Amino acid sequence: MKALVYLGPANKALQERPKPEIAAPTDAIVRITKTTICGTDLHILKGDVPTCQPGRILGHEGVGVVDAVGSAVTAFKPGSRVLISCISACGKCLYCRKLMYSHCTTGGWILGNKIDGTQAEFVRIPHADTSLYPIPDGADEEALVMLSDILPTGFECGVLNGRIQPGSRVAIVGAGPIGLAALLTARLYSPAEIILIDLDDNRLDVAKRFGATATVNSADGNAMDAVMKMTGGLGVDTAIEAVGIPATFELCQQIIAPGGTIANIGVHGTKVDLHLESLWDRNITITTRLVDTVSTPMLLDIMRSRRIDPTPLITHRFKLDRILDAYDVFAHAARTQALKVIVEA
Numbered sequence: 433m434k435a436l437v438y439l440g441p442a443n444k445a446l447q448e449r450p451k452p453e454i455a456a457p458t459d460a461i462v463r464i465t466k467t468t469i470c471g472t473d474l475h476i477l478k479g480d481v482p483t484c485q486p487g488r489i490l491g492h493e494g495v496g497v498v499d500a501v502g503s504a505v506t507a508f509k510p511g512s513r514v515l516i517s518c519i520s521a522c523g524k525c526l527y528c529r530k531l532m533y534s535h536c537t538t539g540g541w542i543l544g545n546k547i548d549g550t551q552a553e554f555v556r557i558p559h560a561d562t563s564l565y566p567i568p569d570g571a572d573e574e575a576l577v578m579l580s581d582i583l584p585t586g587f588e589c590g591v592l593n594g595r596i597q598p599g600s601r602v603a604i605v606g607a608g609p610i611g612l613a614a615l616l617t618a619r620l621y622s623p624a625e626i627i628l629i630d631l632d633d634n635r636l637d638v639a640k641r642f643g644a645t646a647t648v649n650s651a652d653g654n655a656m657d658a659v660m661k662m663t664g665g666l667g668v669d670t671a672i673e674a675v676g677i678p679a680t681f682e683l684c685q686q687i688i689a690p691g692g693t694i695a696n697i698g699v700h701g702t703k704v705d706l707h708l709e710s711l712w713d714r715n716i717t718i719t720t721r722l723v724d725t726v727s728t729p730m731l732l733d734i735m736r737s738r739r740i741d742p743t744p745l746i747t748h749r750f751k752l753d754r755i756l757d758a759y760d761v762f763a764h765a766a767r768t769q770a771l772k773v774i775v776e777a
């Protein structure tokens with residue numbers, strides 16, 4: 433089968449690989465119909481994710497059709513159409529019982545990281561009963577690809593951890609797919625203000641169409657002043673970091689109001705300073721989280737009721753044999769205006 437393989441920092445190739453086989457009774461083999469590329473795949477290619485070793489098939493998002501199941505799988509059978517969660521969960525271990533699937537002792541974020549992922553014709557999914565979701569009849573499969581990772585990530589790590597309340601002031605730093613997913617799901621809580629901050633005017637325009645009340649292009653280095661002005665000098669109740677670099681986490685620390693919450697989403701590859709000298713007396717909370725995908729069933733229902741439509745996030749479509757072009761387009765979003773690219777296997 434064809435698969436996109438990580439070969440070490442800045443190095444990847446579309447290779448011919450053997451079709452995966454059932455390795456445990458709880459496994460399923462899924463034939464991928466649609467997958468996508470994540471900002472985290474770009475972090476892997478930068479060398480930011482040491483758990484992902486050369487030779488790994490990348491990808492942790494997608495939808496497909498079950499091809500084969502192990503003897504212990506009861507919820508799915510060959511032919512079932514499924515949504516693949518980026519997080520694999522056994523449902524039984526200490527962390528799964530605390531609904532912290534991201535830290536499942538035999539799962540978590542392993543797909544396209546510690547085991548082969550979804551940017552291929554087939555993928556092996558461990559703990560299939562509790563890591564796959566049935567696709568409801570009539571659902572838009574491309575929209576569902578946004579539910580593998582970005583919508584639960586924006587919602588759980590940004591909106592829920594950020595404790596967004598009706599009437600609150602929110603800033604989201606980073607208007608990539610994750611920041612925009614946080615914006616879409618933040619609106620469920622009716623905050624008074626949602627300010628999107630990015631360097632890319634196209635992404636800020638998309639954010640406005642998605643309901644941002646204001647946008648700030650931070651290229652001039654004055655984002656803090658702009659946000660303070662917009663909030664009457666108070667700052668924001670929730671600052672969501674959706675980039676993953678020191679400068680943007682520092683900006684969150686500069687714009688957080690007393691009593692506020694900084695909710696980090698970004699994957700950080702280098703150390704970041706924590707300014708306790710200015711924050712120690714401000715009653716703030718800082719949260720970090722790897723997405724658990726515990727909200728996936730709820731988000732499926734919300735999407736079915738059309739309260740959220742993530743399809744405008746999809747900007748490009750490629751066949752799997754052109755996935756290197758898809759990476760090129762996705763990695764140069766400022767030029768290509770890419771958000772999410774659908775890759776059809």
Ligand SMILES: NC(=O)c1ccc[n+]([C@@H]2O[C@H](COP(=O)([O-])OP(=O)(O)OC[C@H]3O[C@@H](n4cnc5c(N)ncnc54)[C@H](O)[C@@H]3O)[C@@H](O)[C@H]2O)c1
Pocket residue numbers: 470471472475581585589605606607608609610611629630631632635650674675676677679680696697698699700721722723
């Ligand atoms: N915690 C989790 O479970 C989890 C899950 C998925 C993704 N992530 C991470 O979330 C982050 C965002 O993902 P994405 O797919 O949206 O990435 P992305 O690279 O597409 O988007 C990042 C955005 O940040 C903007 N940006 C870059 N530098 C900036 C700066 N100095 N100031 C303001 N904006 C700046 C870019 O223009 C871009 O629009 C990544 O770090 C990704 O790895 C975390």
Ligand SMILES: [Zn+2]
Pocket residue numbers: 470471472473492518581
């Ligand atoms: Zn991801």
Ligand SMILES: [Zn+2]
Pocket residue numbers: 521522523524525526527528535536537538539
């Ligand atoms: Zn578990």
